[in-house]
Amino acid sequence: MKSVRAVRLEVWRRGATVTVALRAIGSGRVVYRATRRSERATEAAVLGAERYCVTQGWVLVMPPANDGAGEAESVA
Structure with a gap:
């Protein structure tokens, strides 16, 4: 049986550039990365x-x- 693989979505901004990545949970290896410069992209x-x-x-x-x-919210 194939083991379930889980990945974490990460998005970070550096200046005008935004990077979207998928990082494997457990190994920490990046399995997908896309760098874009506009919000729509x-x-x-x-x-x-x-x-x-x-x-x-x-x-x-x-x-x-x-x-x-x-x-x-805290309720008193």
Whole structure:
């Protein structure tokens, strides 16, 4: 039986350049990388990464957004 492979989606910006990558969980090896300079092209690169996961049969793990929207409010 084939073992399940999981990859983590990583997106980072350096100046005007945005890099989208898929990194294998466990080994840390980058299995997909796309570098783009526009927002629209970056969105296409993320969709391309998602499609690549489907074609390879990998499980895609996406980190939560770091925008504070998912933070629980404290109730007193």
